[in-house]
Amino acid sequence: MSRTELRTTVSRGSAEETGVDEIEGDGGDIFTSSNGGHYFAEGQLMEIKETFEVLHYVRQKLSRLILYFQDQLSLDKSKANSILRPEILCGGYGRTNHHRRVKKHEMLPQNVDLPPVLPKKKKKPFPIPLKKIVEAAREDKKLAQMGIEKHLEPPKNGILVPSLIPVAYDVLDAWKVLISGLAQLLHVVPVHACRYCIEPECTKISHKIYIALGVTFLCFSCSECSEIHVAQIGHKIQDCHGSTSGSRRNYHSWIKGSINDVLTPIESYHMYDPYGRRIKHETRFSYDRIPAVVELCIQAGIELPEYPSRRRTEPIRMLGKKVIDIGGYVDEPKPFQPGSPGSQIVELDTYRALERFPPPLEEEVPMVAQATINAYEKVRWGVTKLMRKYSVKACGYCSEVHVGPWGHNAKLCGEFKHQWRDGKHGWQDATVDEVFPPNYVWHMEDPKGPPLKSTLKRFYGKVPAVVEVCAQAGAHVPNKYKPMMRADIVVPEDREAPFVA
Structure with a gap:
């Protein structure tokens, strides 16, 4: 039978109802749509119609349920829709893309300003908003009044987080590489630090006495600031704020810098049990001070024979702010003596690092x-x-850092209004910059060029000191630091600076 013989027509009413103009096939079982190119069997068309009728019925029922939730539970329409999730009940109809991760290309800005320098005569801002801290304290107090223990997740309950143990080992290995690499690069890259010493007036009698004894006696009054500069010569920017900077018109007095000037040493007390007895002012000398990064890695799961740490198998229990069960107090084991055979603690400190690591070969400098x-x-x-995950506390007035759930009680704070606090620290949650400070320095496009000037200060950029040292040694700088460097800004001459917008 030919194609033309099989073709039949459909009534106008059925065509308007179904949106189909023609049918073709054996017995009229194949439908041709009006737009052409789409064919449906008669049985398939009936199934599609029934499916749409069911979806329409379900949608009406969902609308009634949404109205019920709005009236009975006093919810707005958006919350009621989020509870019902009609797109799931409809087999994915109208599914949203809220849970689909879309990786966007991050556009870096052209220039980035550094974080502002916080005033010393004021407390640091809280990293967590004070409102959230108060709300959490009220919830803990309410649970404590009801006699309900506070739910603690690892590591807040004293148990290690297994997934973070490899991270701690990676950090410790990178810390060793960082110290050794900086010590080698400082033999090649010049670093200047600001130190200024003067000889004050002494009485003539004291001079005569010490000269007669054959001893040279000098009373030094040192004015130090944390400014360092990575170049052949120091800059001439007048931003020194030392106690004797007025006599030098705020110019720096440069000397050769060390690794501690580039990598700011932030130390913390090592505790065998962070949840045990707190460090008191009288017992502070019984605890060793080690880099805060190393102490954080030890509490995260690293095992060092020199500095052991207690590993719990049972979680601690807290009722509000009170610890009701910590598994008892345990005597701390005696650590290894410094310099004992097999000790690796020397590699984790910057002490005399320049003497331990020789300068690299000229062709190895970029690789290092x-x-x-x-x-x-x-x-x-x-x-x-x-x-x-792990708690680290920092003083809100000084640079003291303590790794643990609570701060220590040593009275060593000498910053703003320390007399009112009897020298105690004002502990709050620490930030990454307080544990591992970047120590920003001025960026030099040409380290052998002329020194930087105060009149052109707003055209210069800054980067962390480690990044600047590595950049001048031939390393590739990550893209996130390039906006800080302001390498695309052309520095004008002194006479052109007032005319630059």
């Missing part, structure tokens, strides 16, 4: 610089990840 900047990024990434 790249490994150093990669280690710096690894340490910063790992510290950020560990601090999301």
